[in-house]
Amino acid sequence: xxxxxxxxxxxxxxxxxxxxxxxxxxxxxxxxxxxxxxxxxxxxxxxxxxxxxxxxxxxxxxxxxxxxxxxxxxxxxxxxxxxxxxxxxxxxxxxxxxxxxxxxxxxxxxxxxxxxxxxxxxxxxxxxxxxxxxxxxxxxxxxxxxxxxxxxxxxxxxxxxxxxxxxxxxxxxxxxxxxxxxxxxxxxxxxxxxxxxxxxxxxxxxxxxxxxxxxxxxxxxxxxxxxxxxxxxxxxxxxxxxxxxxxxxxxxxxxxxxxxxxxxxxxxxxxxxxxxxxxxxxxxxxxxxxxxxxxxxxxxx
Amino acid sequence: xxxxxxxxxxxxxxxxxxxxxxxxxxxxxxxxxxxxxxxxxxxxxxxxxxxxxxxxxxxxxxxxxxxxxxxxxxxxxxxxxxxxxxxxxxxxxxxxxxxxxxxxxxxxxxxxxxxxxxxxxxxxxxxxxxxxxxxxxxxxxxxxxxxxxxxxxxxxxxxxxxxxxxxxxxxxxxxxxxxxxxxxxxxxxxxxxxxxxxxxxxxxxxxxxxxxxxxxxxxxxxxxxxxxxxxxxxxxxxxxxxxxxxxxxxxxxxxxxxxxxxxxxxxxxxxxxxxxxxxxxxxxxxxxxxxxxxxxxxxxx
DNA sequence: GAAATAGTGTCTCTCAGACAATATGCA
DNA sequence: TGCATATTGTCTGAGAGACACTATTTC
Numbered sequence: 001x002x003x004x005x006x007x008x009x010x011x012x013x014x015x016x017x018x019x020x021x022x023x024x025x026x027x028x029x030x031x032x033x034x035x036x037x038x039x040x041x042x043x044x045x046x047x048x049x050x051x052x053x054x055x056x057x058x059x060x061x062x063x064x065x066x067x068x069x070x071x072x073x074x075x076x077x078x079x080x081x082x083x084x085x086x087x088x089x090x091x092x093x094x095x096x097x098x099x100x101x102x103x104x105x106x107x108x109x110x111x112x113x114x115x116x117x118x119x120x121x122x123x124x125x126x127x128x129x130x131x132x133x134x135x136x137x138x139x140x141x142x143x144x145x146x147x148x149x150x151x152x153x154x155x156x157x158x159x160x161x162x163x164x165x166x167x168x169x170x171x172x173x174x175x176x177x178x179x180x181x182x183x184x185x186x187x188x189x190x191x192x193x194x195x196x197x198x199x200x201x202x203x204x205x206x207x208x209x210x211x212x213x214x215x216x217x218x219x220x221x222x223x224x225x226x227x228x229x230x231x232x233x234x235x236x237x238x239x240x241x242x243x244x245x246x247x248x249x250x251x252x253x254x255x256x257x258x259x260x261x262x263x264x265x266x267x268x269x270x271x272x273x274x275x276x277x278x279x280x281x282x283x284x285x286x287x288x289x290x291x292x293x294x295x296x297x298x299x300x301x
Numbered sequence: 302x303x304x305x306x307x308x309x310x311x312x313x314x315x316x317x318x319x320x321x322x323x324x325x326x327x328x329x330x331x332x333x334x335x336x337x338x339x340x341x342x343x344x345x346x347x348x349x350x351x352x353x354x355x356x357x358x359x360x361x362x363x364x365x366x367x368x369x370x371x372x373x374x375x376x377x378x379x380x381x382x383x384x385x386x387x388x389x390x391x392x393x394x395x396x397x398x399x400x401x402x403x404x405x406x407x408x409x410x411x412x413x414x415x416x417x418x419x420x421x422x423x424x425x426x427x428x429x430x431x432x433x434x435x436x437x438x439x440x441x442x443x444x445x446x447x448x449x450x451x452x453x454x455x456x457x458x459x460x461x462x463x464x465x466x467x468x469x470x471x472x473x474x475x476x477x478x479x480x481x482x483x484x485x486x487x488x489x490x491x492x493x494x495x496x497x498x499x500x501x502x503x504x505x506x507x508x509x510x511x512x513x514x515x516x517x518x519x520x521x522x523x524x525x526x527x528x529x530x531x532x533x534x535x536x537x538x539x540x541x542x543x544x545x546x547x548x549x550x551x552x553x554x555x556x557x558x559x560x561x562x563x564x565x566x567x568x569x570x571x572x573x574x575x576x577x578x579x580x581x582x583x584x585x586x587x588x589x590x591x592x593x594x595x596x597x598x599x600x601x602x
Numbered sequence: 603g604a605a606a607t608a609g610t611g612t613c614t615c616t617c618a619g620a621c622a623a624t625a626t627g628c629a
Numbered sequence: 630t631g632c633a634t635a636t637t638g639t640c641t642g643a644g645a646g647a648c649a650c651t652a653t654t655t656c
Contacts (some may be wrong), residue, residue: 005367063311069345164595287636
């Protein structure tokens with residue numbers, strides 16, 4: 001271990017003399033799109049409760065984007081891992097402990113933040129739908145759940161010399177009891193020879209801060225992709241639930257109706273019956289299930 | 302647009318007075334795992350050529366990890382997007398233009414770099430197997446292709462109160478004509494209630510710098526996952542190729558044999574025949590195909 | 603003709619899509 | 630009794646897994 005570099009320094013000497021300030025460094029934030037599903041139970045005795053996918057936003061109390069709505073998040077501290085930073089910011093701003101969290105994507109265009117160069121590491125988080133009480137913290141003037149709706153506005157495919165360009169415009173609508181925020185995101189896929197490239201741009205945005213519209217849109221896409229072949233949806237469920245409730249959650253995420261028989265076969269091995277039954281509803285009582293902690297998505301591990 | 306914050310500043314005034322230096326910031330690097338597949342054609346007239354998956358590494362010319370091998374990469378400049386930074390570093394260090402590139406994951410543990418706090422945004426890149434001539438650049442003492450082999454050493458599953466912990470040890474071996482580097486990566490999956498968490502740790506590592514062993518291992522996993530349902534494999538193919546060559550590439554990535562008939566059905570719509578045929582081989586000549594640029598993986602767009 | 607790979611045919615089994623039939627609690 | 634949902638059954642077709650057969654080139 002006595003290797004010396006071209007200046008004759010050993011590794012230890014080098015580290016001691018290393019000046020971290022010699023390069024200009026970007027700021028780094030973590031931003032978390034945390035989702036839950038509304039459960040307006042006990043509202044209706046007869047019908048199945050309506051459910052919606054919701055994302056949590058924080059009203060900005062300072063510049064830039066003062067008064068607009070942003071994902072909970074903030075700057076990474078020097079002494080904490082980035083995953084820890086995401087958990088801490090969420091706790092500070094909303095007092096929530098999520099039931100699932102994964103890193104989503106890192107956004108690093110030069111001008112995505114008007115203050116200075118900011119690279120944002122985004123996270124996708126889920127919350128058990130029975131635990132969604134929020135308390136806005138110090139950093140945030142206000143926190144609120146927004147119902148999410150996304151619609152594909154237009155698709156376009158242009159052939160080029162040795163490939164094609166596909167563009168897709170998606171409208172994202174975020175609705176609370178007070179306001180509706182919206183954004184249009186353009187997703188671009190460029191295929192040139194064997195080179196493939198994806199890009200995601202905010203075309204217009206009202207009421208949403210920074211480039212958080214595209215981060216939310218990308219989160220939804222990830223959620224939708226993963227719900228099929230992982231157990232990610234259980235991050236949105238309470239401890240005990242009926243199969244119809246579970247199916248409804250899948251339907252809300254995927255944005256389409258599923259066939260009951262087929263759905264039950266598919267998730268059969270992921271749940272365990274409890275032997276207990278739902279009561280007080282004006283129809284045949286459904287058995288309560290819980291997540292089967294022994295379920296193994298073989299492929300993924 | 303005359304909103305004022307609690308200090309009475311407008312957005313414009315705020316931006317002007319913003320001091321980016323008031324928070325301590327981490328360094329940010331981009332690191333790229335670029336893969337290709339060897340093509341030792343014309344070596345054997347009779348048999349199919351042997352193919353291997355290779356990753357490009359750079360020998361470190363300075364501390365830390367002097368003399369060890371690292372992924373090409375470096376610090377992000379203040380005036381460039383992170384994607385651009387990845388392309389630039391690859392060009393500077395190896396003079397390669399890759400045929401596919403996607404962001405992989407961002408690694409942000411506090412002590413992953415002995416110099417200072419460094420967050421690394423990693424990329425997965427692929428290179429057409431006929432264009433893999435490298436020229437080591439200024440920043441790098443040496444660049445070399447390493448044949449990749451990974452083996453699962455052990456799997457363990459421990460039940461806990463309300464879930465389980467799965468651990469998997471993977472040995473990564475990187476072989477060149479001169480040396481063999483190796484690493485053991487521990488992949489941990491923690492399921493607790495509905496909370497799921499993945500972690501990836503370097504258990505031991507010889508000849509590989511930083512935590513690049515786990516980055517390479519994760520890249521391979523991503524490549525393996527995507528090869529099934531995307532056109533990612535074509536990033537490793539030359540313009541024209543036979544279906545057997547393509548199948549061999551799939552087999553090398555997946556690490557298992559595939560059935561010919563079934564493989565051909567699967568990729569039928571992704572390729573176009575050229576009408577031309579391979580010549581000079583001691584067997585029935587194979588038609589040359591090219592990637593069908595109109596192929597559309599419907600789901601992904 | 604032998605070696606070696608190219609290219610096609612077919613049988614089975616599983617699983618998703620689609621629809622139908624029966625069961626049960628409460629107003 | 631009728632509404633609304635729970636739960637189970639079955640038909641069909643697409644596709645993956647597995648194996649086998651024929652074709653064509655060079656040595």
